[in-house]
Amino acid sequence: MKEAGCYDENTNGVVVMVEAHSQKEHIQQVVYRILDANLDRAREGLRIIEEWCRFGLNSAQLVGECKKERQELASWHTAELRAARNTPDDPGTDLTHPQEEQRTDVKSLLQANFCRVQEALRVLEEYGKLYNPNMGKAFKQMRYRIYTLESRLMGYHRQQLLLRSHLYLVTSPSDRLLDTVEAALKGGLTLVQYRDKLADDTKRLEQAKKLRQLCSTYGAIFIINDRVDLALAVDADGVHLGQQDLPVAVARQLLGPHRLIGRSTTNLQEMQAAIADGADYIGVGPVYETPTKEGKAAAGLEYVSYAAKNCHIPWFAIGGIDTSNINDVIDAGANRVAVVRSLIQAEQPTLVTQFFISQLTNRVRPEHGKPYI
Numbered sequence: 001m002k003e004a005g006c007y008d009e010n011t012n013g014v015v016v017m018v019e020a021h022s023q024k025e026h027i028q029q030v031v032y033r034i035l036d037a038n039l040d041r042a043r044e045g046l047r048i049i050e051e052w053c054r055f056g057l058n059s060a061q062l063v064g065e066c067k068k069e070r071q072e073l074a075s076w077h078t079a080e081l082r083a084a085r086n087t088p089d090d091p092g093t094d095l096t097h098p099q100e101e102q103r104t105d106v107k108s109l110l111q112a113n114f115c116r117v118q119e120a121l122r123v124l125e126e127y128g129k130l131y132n133p134n135m136g137k138a139f140k141q142m143r144y145r146i147y148t149l150e151s152r153l154m155g156y157h158r159q160q161l162l163l164r165s166h167l168y169l170v171t172s173p174s175d176r177l178l179d180t181v182e183a184a185l186k187g188g189l190t191l192v193q194y195r196d197k198l199a200d201d202t203k204r205l206e207q208a209k210k211l212r213q214l215c216s217t218y219g220a221i222f223i224i225n226d227r228v229d230l231a232l233a234v235d236a237d238g239v240h241l242g243q244q245d246l247p248v249a250v251a252r253q254l255l256g257p258h259r260l261i262g263r264s265t266t267n268l269q270e271m272q273a274a275i276a277d278g279a280d281y282i283g284v285g286p287v288y289e290t291p292t293k294e295g296k297a298a299a300g301l302e303y304v305s306y307a308a309k310n311c312h313i314p315w316f317a318i319g320g321i322d323t324s325n326i327n328d329v330i331d332a333g334a335n336r337v338a339v340v341r342s343l344i345q346a347e348q349p350t351l352v353t354q355f356f357i358s359q360l361t362n363r364v365r366p367e368h369g370k371p372y373i
């Protein structure tokens, strides 16, 4: 076909020009429709994310960032793009993916919407170049900002949940592992660590994947003991490192800024170092000698009291804690504890979980007459 504007003496040049012109117009309308649909898509996805930042996370900062991006999207949504909309003829309006109908948790809902926004921005970047060269550049930059927002929001979400977690289940090998963890999750558990010092990596990977899925379903944080590589492989929320494991700084480089890193501590020097190194939480123990960590001398309730007065990041008393001594640990100043046997060997993990959480969150501090927070 001849380009519009070329004169052809053998044909009636006017017709060719008109055809070429209308073809060009048709393509332009298609591009406008694509831009219009994807501006809407990106804004809708951002709005869904923004609602969680507002009501779920209470973060004015994150709400402000979502709003700013939505405003920039709106500024590109001109009347001529809106005028190209033709919803009745759009074959895409009836198409839904089965996964859209069955979101099971907030995290996957947020991830799906980030994905939707990023895809829409990529379309805007490519087709936008045909509309206005600045549009392509603007949406490329916005896409990178949204990637950063996603990892910050997920990190913030984890930090908030960590703050609200008072009971921490550290697993040990069990034939009923998944059932036990699920029963505890049903009782309100929000923090789980996968710990198996003996299994081979094939088994660890398989178990860790299943636990990851289970924790996501219940909206709980999932941490891997010792192994940064395994944590990354299963997209865990973080890793727990002892004094003989990788330094916190090395793990941070590998995991990035938004996953959680926990550190075991037995004394004040280790506590101070862990805080200075940027740990997100620490283990404080062993409170009592325990067969789960044979050969490690008890740090005792004195160290718990020291942590209560001096530790300003979340900390979990650990080691030999059960339903009979939890109140002594609370009296020493703990309001977060981590347990292995008390839950893994429990006949009724749901009830034991509920009991621990109620003691840790509802008990009145004798000296203040106020509930623990």
Ligand SMILES: Cc1ncc(COP(=O)(O)OP(=O)(O)O)c(N)n1
Residues within 6 Å of the ligand: 168, 170, 193, 195, 197, 225, 226, 240, 241, 242, 243, 244, 245, 262, 263, 264, 265, 282, 283, 284, 316, 318, 338
């Ligand atoms: C919450 C929590 N605190 C302490 C530990 C112990 O870590 P570590 O000293 O590295 O010993 P192992 O668990 O690796 O035997 C923990 N796992 N979790």
Ligand SMILES: Cc1nc(C(=O)O)sc1CCOP(=O)(O)O
Residues within 6 Å of the ligand: 170, 264, 265, 283, 284, 285, 286, 287, 290, 291, 292, 293, 318, 319, 320, 321, 338, 339, 340, 341, 342
């Ligand atoms: C894994 C672990 N770390 C500890 C520490 O003090 O660092 S104590 C401990 C074992 C805790 O198991 P239980 O609840 O069965 O006593």
Ligand SMILES: [Mg+2]
Residues within 6 Å of the ligand: 225, 226, 240, 241, 242, 245
């Ligand atoms: Mg370790």
